[in-house]
Amino acid sequence: MDAVDDLDLEVWLRHVFDHPVTEPQWYFQCENEEPSDLRLARIVENMTRLFEAPERLLTEYTQEQIAQGLWYLNWASRPFMPALLSDDVPWPLCQRGLLSMESLFRRLFAVACTDELGHTAFDDSSPINTICYMWWDLFPTWGSRTMLRAGKSIKSFWVLLREHLRSPRKHVGKALCTGSATGSTLILTKCCELLTNSWGVIPGLATICVNLL
Numbered sequence: 001m002d003a004v005d006d007l008d009l010e011v012w013l014r015h016v017f018d019h020p021v022t023e024p025q026w027y028f029q030c031e032n033e034e035p036s037d038l039r040l041a042r043i044v045e046n047m048t049r050l051f052e053a054p055e056r057l058l059t060e061y062t063q064e065q066i067a068q069g070l071w072y073l074n075w076a077s078r079p080f081m082p083a084l085l086s087d088d089v090p091w092p093l094c095q096r097g098l099l100s101m102e103s104l105f106r107r108l109f110a111v112a113c114t115d116e117l118g119h120t121a122f123d124d125s126s127p128i129n130t131i132c133y134m135w136w137d138l139f140p141t142w143g144s145r146t147m148l149r150a151g152k153s154i155k156s157f158w159v160l161l162r163e164h165l166r167s168p169r170k171h172v173g174k175a176l177c178t179g180s181a182t183g184s185t186l187i188l189t190k191c192c193e194l195l196t197n198s199w200g201v202i203p204g205l206a207t208i209c210v211n212l213l
Contacts, residue, residue: 012046017061017069027072040083041090044097047073047080051100054108063112067127074131074138082140085153098156105132 019026050057057066073080083089084097109132114125141153 009046009049012043013050016072017057017065019065019068021062021064021068025068025071027075027078040079040086040088041093043080044083044089044093047084048093048097048100051097051104054104055111057108058112063127066108066112067131070128070131070135074135076138076140081138085141094153095156098153099159101135102160105135 057069061069072078084094086094109128112126112128113132114129
């Protein structure tokens with residue numbers, strides 16, 4: 001069984017992060033990974049458990065390995081992030097996974113990133129800066145979604161936006177790695193992409209926005 005499809009969290013983490021840092025990255029040498037629908041739910045569970053307690057990575061891997069692994073998770077041709085929006089995964093698992101990205105930013109990016117914009121990184125910048133800066137640009141909200149799943153996902157993104165805006169000021173620069181305005185705009189963009197890629201307008205969207213913010 002391919003490690004990407006493995007049910008064990010520790011095996012899966014080693015598959016994602018335990019590699020030499022190379023150029024090009026190791027995963028470009030792999031064939032496209034297409035786990036079964038049944039395994040998608042476990043992939044979401046593993047990602048969620050990682051995102052909810054990501055600080056463990058800092059003691060087990062170098063920052064270069066962490067950055068390389070996070071790029072792998074959020075790369076367009078890989079199955080991980082699309083699983084969070086998949087109709088084949090029970091919604092409660094997807095919702096928890098989406099919301100767990102708040103702790104990924106707060107407990108990993110805010111701790112490990114140097115306090116500067118990703119596109120102005122210097123030689124002494126953290127290797128994790130760039131993936132933090134690009135996280136929301138890469139997140140795959142494009143593509144067809146059902147109206148119901150898109151509506152639920154939008155609610156989760158609004159919760160993420162609320163938590164970002166409530167972050168203590170000392171964490172805003174690092175936790176968003178783009179500054180609060182740009183980071184918030186990118187999350188709003190994710191909501192718009194979900195909306196425009198679903199069939200029709202999501203009923204009650206204005207009410208959702210008002211209630212959550």
